[in-house]
Amino acid sequence: MSPSPGLDSPTAQRFATIALGHVRREYPYKPGNVLAGPEDAKTPSQLHPIFHGSFDWHSCVHGYWMLARILRRFPQIDAAADIRSLFDTMLVPEKVGGECAMLAQPLERGFERPYGWGWLLKLAAELEELEGGDWAESLRPLTHVFVERFMEFLPIATYPVRVGTHYNTAFSIRLAADYAEAVQDDALISLLQKTARRWYGEDEACPAWGEPSGDDFLSSALIEAECMRRLMPVNDFLPWFDRFLPRIAESQPATLFHPASVSDRSDGKIAHLDGLNLSRAWCWRSLLKALPSNDPRRPVMEHAAAAHMDTALPHVAGDYMGEHWLASFATLALEA
Template identity: 65%
Template sequence: MAQGLTRDIAERFAGIALSHVTREYPHKPGIVFAGPDDLRAPSAMHPVFHGSFDWHSCVHGYWLLARLLRLYPGLGRAGEIRALFDRQLVPEKVAGECATIDAPAARGFERPYGWAWLLTLAAELRGAEQARWGGALAPLTERIATRFADFLPIAPYPVRVGTHFNTAFALRLAADHAEGAFLDLLRERALAWYGTDADCPAWGEPGGDDFLSPTLIEAEALRRLLPPDRFRPWFDRFLPRLTEGRPASLFTPALATDRSDGKIAHLDGLNLSRAWCFRALSRALPADDARRTAMDEAADRHLAAAMPHLTGDYMGEHWLASFALLALEA
């Protein structure tokens, strides 16, 4: 039976995220230092998102907590989550985040991965209880959304790697926040970048430090951004041999050989993100479509390979649960 999100799993995930979203060290900075005055402690540069090893992981750690709080308001650790948000998601701390990214040298800070996660967090904070925290975050959300919208028209080519720079992943997450002209822009870029792709061989997958499948996340972005009557013909052309288990490289879980190595640990995330995409894409097809069985079975294999390894070493522990949540909810 396919594994899904349960109350017990939610409790575990909340505990994992609460253990690291305010853990300041070790820390990997993503900012460009323009001079010696920029050398500050992570919590001074990022008053809200200074934990979880790096800025983007901290952002999606908050997303995980916000989502679990909405899904399970009576969660055992709900009080800790609310207290954290009341302490951190406040105007003065968000203003400090804004000041850091407003620096001229920070124009490309976290583009596009961290941008997409910030917008996803903002979308999650639209709920009734979460609205007060979303309101506090709004100045940063508005800056990131503007930066994203300004960037897309000047980006003539997609980035098709399996890491943070992947543009399809950014489009997919940003779509959960976007409305109106911004959503139209995301859709236009998706079609310009990927609309004519066909018969994808998934060549080079997986790479040694991938946590995304360039093939599957592209398909998932198009699924999210296109109406079904436009997505399904595109998907038929893009991956025409799924019932044959091809491209074969997509159907075999990746092997992480050293989870203390931050790059190799990415491969556990690849298994989780593949499971997420396989599940979401399967559910976009008719119930009697034979491709659903192939994709659902592949998702189960990838989940089974990754779920035992969400904790144990901080190189994976500071981020993997967010991707596990995506997969379990899909």
């Protein structure tokens, strides 16, 4: 296996080229809005002036996040000019207003909850750190819509959702934490922290018996751990982590240490499993940040991260069912 890699300039150029090829590709497209009447049957770009590419709204949002991340990290690559041109054209007040208008419809309260919510705030956080444009300011009305939705929803969300797909709540609040910290939104940070402890604070001896299911792209066990790492002080997190996954040094639960097998990458659901491998690599690498340098779990976790990364990275492109989103998850893992 390769040593733990990071995102480099050639890979950034490759990933940017992939995303620039699909964030404005309108079809095929899977809509996520509710039709209240025949007037709501519109084309993707009519519904979503910005995020109408990449097969679906949330994938388009995290495609934009990846491009913003790449532009900030590698401003001299060839794709940088095209990314800036895209942002100058698309991240403008008029188009943001169109996105907000769709969300204001009475039946769209749950649109993209919670996965798309988290990714939109992750994009906003990246734009806040990106120099050279007014893109964060232009996006702010849409950003505020999703901040308000988190603030309204989390207090009434009695239970977490632990599946390995879009409805996973740990993943969404983990991404939202990056935005809350970037803009120093103390109220949002506090709510995210309280919610994480309420949902997951008493969990222990996680068996991970349901992983992987046939269309997982998230590890419900590892993303919960990564959520708690992100939202807890390290001195609180480490005892929780010890209880939650007490047998990591023994490579148990075994399923978390073995990359998932992907039988058909033209099947959108089965292709999710490439994302599972990438998101596990991201979680393992991120969780290492909390451990002391002499912790006996480190070699086991490093090995697991490398195995998952090596399995998934060759398949970021090839079939559109994975190509429209996998590079974003690869970027999360490489940048961990």
